[in-house]
Amino acid sequence: MKLLDQPQAPNPRRVNIFLAEKGIDVPRDVLNIPKKEHLSDEIKALNPMQRLPILVLDDGTALSESVAICRYFEELQPEPPLMGTTAIDKATIEMWQRHAEFDVLGPIASCFRHLHPAMAELEVPQVPAWGEANRERAMKGLAMLNDRLEQTTYLAGDSFSIADITALCAIDMMKLARIEMPSDFAALKRWYGDVSARPSAKAGLA
């Protein structure tokens, strides 16, 4: 198999961290997004939405969508579990994964995509008013994570999970999106220090 990758971008990075936590090594082809290498016809045949990452299996089957790729590896190699083992664990992790994705990563990415000059050619049309509206959505999402992390070690409870991976990649995108972390989110900062210090946080990066 082969992973079509760009580990600096938040979605491919999620898969890279997930694989590092599992100790799984997969051959990579790293594509250049600013040079629009992901917008080729070859990529379109693998993922009609032309988004990375894409996992190409040995029989040619293409899996896109970062969480779907993670699910595949979770099923192939359950240890260490990053998506839960019992029904309630699996559901709780999926809930926090989705909160991190829809309420934090999505808003932060929308700030970047709709406000940053570097995205003018890739996000058409840029809607600056939508970018601005997402600052407040991002803050609301971050506040939710902070409240949660006042109660728990990791987002889904006592164990590190895919929900933490999504939230870490979101928060590391804030600089690019020109959003500052509020100084009073102490629990979120404690958690961020913990998850950033894991070796997996550097996975795929030079």
Added chain:
Amino acid sequence: MKLLDQPQAPNPRRVNIFLAEKGIDVPRDVLNIPKKEHLSDEIKALNPMQRLPILVLDDGTALSESVAICRYFEELQPEPPLMGTTAIDKATIEMWQRHAEFDVLGPIASCFRHLHPAMAELEVPQVPAWGEANRERAMKGLAMLNDRLEQTTYLAGDSFSIADITALCAIDMMKLARIEMPSDFAALKRWYGDVSARPSAKAGLA
């Protein structure tokens, strides 16, 4: 357990269809969204984002996020499988579920939320330019589904799955979002006729 519900809204409807396919009956409390019953402090304590549906377990644990709730029931009662059984099936279904959610339901919901006068008080700020931009995104997503359904019976392959549920709820929201189905999406129309005719499509509705 108890499901805090509003089966007309697309996300709660996803859970209602999922439960009907499983043959699982759960007591419901139906909330009135136009009357903002979901914006109470009681709901905020259960889901900080104040979105429905919410599943409240007997011990008081609250699960939010429609797909997380579905995951819980899939684990409790695997038959009939709606989220896959093998690694590749689970990943393929998750991929198409996410395509249906991010590339179809999301854009259609954004048209509705940012353009419809009925949403002026619930979506603050409404950004009409973002609503308009989502018409094209919705069309691109629908075209992807149509292309896929020229090859397969259901979105993830030979079996009905949660991906079909998400896409059905998205397409049924098009009327509200004032988006017309292009007349040349024959495969999508064939599939829509099939999934709409399933008894589960009416689940939760009077």
